[in-house]
Amino acid sequence: MQRPIVPFIKLPEGGGTPYLVGSRCKACGQVYVGTRRSCPRCYETGQMQEIRLSDRGELYLWTIVHQSAPGINVPYVAGIVDLPEGVSLRANVEGIEPKPENLRFGMPLELFFEVVRQDREGNEIVAYKFRPAAA
Amino acid sequence: MRDVYVVGVGMIKFGRYPEMDIGELGGQAVHLALKDAGLSIKDVQMVASGNLYQTNMSGQRVLKEIGMTGVPVYNVANACASGSTAFREAYFAVASGAYDIALAVGTEQMGKMGLLGAPRDPSTSPEGVLGTGLMPGVFGMAGMEHMRKYGTTIEQFAKVSVKNHKHAIYNPLSQYQVELSLEDVLNSRMVSYPNTLYMCCPTGDGAAAAIVVSPEKARQLAGGGTLIKVAASALTTDPFTPRDLALADVNTMTRNCARQAYEQAGLGPQDINSVELHDCFATAELLHYENLELCGEGEAGRLIDSGATALGGRVPVNTSGGLLSKGHPIGATGVANICEIVWQLRGQAGQRQVPNHKAGLAHTIGLGSACAIHILTK
Ligand SMILES: [Zn+2]
Numbered sequence: 001m002q003r004p005i006v007p008f009i010k011l012p013e014g015g016g017t018p019y020l021v022g023s024r025c026k027a028c029g030q031v032y033v034g035t036r037r038s039c040p041r042c043y044e045t046g047q048m049q050e051i052r053l054s055d056r057g058e059l060y061l062w063t064i065v066h067q068s069a070p071g072i073n074v075p076y077v078a079g080i081v082d083l084p085e086g087v088s089l090r091a092n093v094e095g096i097e098p099k100p101e102n103l104r105f106g107m108p109l110e111l112f113f114e115v116v117r118q119d120r121e122g123n124e125i126v127a128y129k130f131r132p133a134a135a
Numbered sequence: 136m137r138d139v140y141v142v143g144v145g146m147i148k149f150g151r152y153p154e155m156d157i158g159e160l161g162g163q164a165v166h167l168a169l170k171d172a173g174l175s176i177k178d179v180q181m182v183a184s185g186n187l188y189q190t191n192m193s194g195q196r197v198l199k200e201i202g203m204t205g206v207p208v209y210n211v212a213n214a215c216a217s218g219s220t221a222f223r224e225a226y227f228a229v230a231s232g233a234y235d236i237a238l239a240v241g242t243e244q245m246g247k248m249g250l251l252g253a254p255r256d257p258s259t260s261p262e263g264v265l266g267t268g269l270m271p272g273v274f275g276m277a278g279m280e281h282m283r284k285y286g287t288t289i290e291q292f293a294k295v296s297v298k299n300h301k302h303a304i305y306n307p308l309s310q311y312q313v314e315l316s317l318e319d320v321l322n323s324r325m326v327s328y329p330n331t332l333y334m335c336c337p338t339g340d341g342a343a344a345a346i347v348v349s350p351e352k353a354r355q356l357a358g359g360g361t362l363i364k365v366a367a368s369a370l371t372t373d374p375f376t377p378r379d380l381a382l383a384d385v386n387t388m389t390r391n392c393a394r395q396a397y398e399q400a401g402l403g404p405q406d407i408n409s410v411e412l413h414d415c416f417a418t419a420e421l422l423h424y425e426n427l428e429l430c431g432e433g434e435a436g437r438l439i440d441s442g443a444t445a446l447g448g449r450v451p452v453n454t455s456g457g458l459l460s461k462g463h464p465i466g467a468t469g470v471a472n473i474c475e476i477v478w479q480l481r482g483q484a485g486q487r488q489v490p491n492h493k494a495g496l497a498h499t500i501g502l503g504s505a506c507a508i509h510i511l512t513k
Binding site: 005006030032033040041060061062063064065066067068069070071072073075076078079080082086087088089090091092100105116117119127128129 | 253254257258259260261262263264265266267268269271272275276279280283324325326327328329375377378380381382
């Protein structure tokens, strides 16, 4: 069995391509990661529409994490990725050496999914990540 | 609402006290504050206690140590703003007229916790897989946003740590009293770009206390000495901003809080003689220069370069050594900031004294979110 590391990763039944789930507030247009009932921006409730988030984005900010909790491989690039819908995600940026000279604000990125570990029951845990977008 | 005055403050040297619990840590700070005020624990009518990690009955644990008087106790947890939120509760207890003498105490026993909020079991956590939510990374990226917008440099961020460590040399209550050069800071090991080890505040144990009273009590206790008034007390949380749910917005709530505090005090940033602000990471201090209106948008890098925020400058920031050097035992921090401003106002800050000190600002933020600002005047 595959399981998502966070609930907003959708793993379609029967093995289709995974995607990220978001919601759009029909009252104010704000997009959020994941599903939700109410809008913390305009305070409306019951106006949320589930959407599929884009698989391309831009690197808004990045850091290179050199020290983390035991069991987490360092160094790695952690970023904030802006999606065209106007919502942002925390993500690892892979496919490049974690060095400042390899990173650029606004660089185009593409989403991919990867099995990152197994849980105690033997399920494969699926995460989303970004890498520099193919030209 | 009536005016409220601070008549006693005290803190223990921040550091490592593995043999002491928060009752003992807090009890010592409260005794110092009571002695400073010329009061006894019997005089205290209400206690507000700030603590994050031992929060269960933290204030009562202090009273079990120094005096089980039976008064009401409020325990406050508001992340890194827990101590200042407790101070604000004590302030309201007196401002409302309900009590004449209230005690705010902040405590924390952190030991060597290492990275705050690090997952106990990384195998079930998205940390390190879906970016980072740990503080060094969050404040690293907050600094990167300033670099992106204004071209701020790592050297400018690192200068904050050099300055605050230098200030701490003159503060015997600081956890560290070590002068660091710019090279020392830049060459220390990278934690989360651009924050190196010496650009991150340490963990530690500590306690601080402050006693606030009504105008009548303040006049009785002062005996003609300096009266220190709480000219503003403001508390805010994050308003909705577009990226806040991905990367905590460390700016907007401080901007909102500063605006409210300046308005309450009837003062502007140009009237403030020293600032104790929340420099949990070197990157944070520069952001708060702008958030607290100490300079204009995008000018924080130039402000640290100019020396205006160092002792002897136009508006010294973190004369105590700040969180970066004095330490950051979470619940104690907000009350310790108040202590420093009170000592500055009274002219008791020794070699780190700012001359002609008439108004000071104390600021803390907790991510998640809470921002507290107090302005004290004489
Ligand atoms: Zn809405």
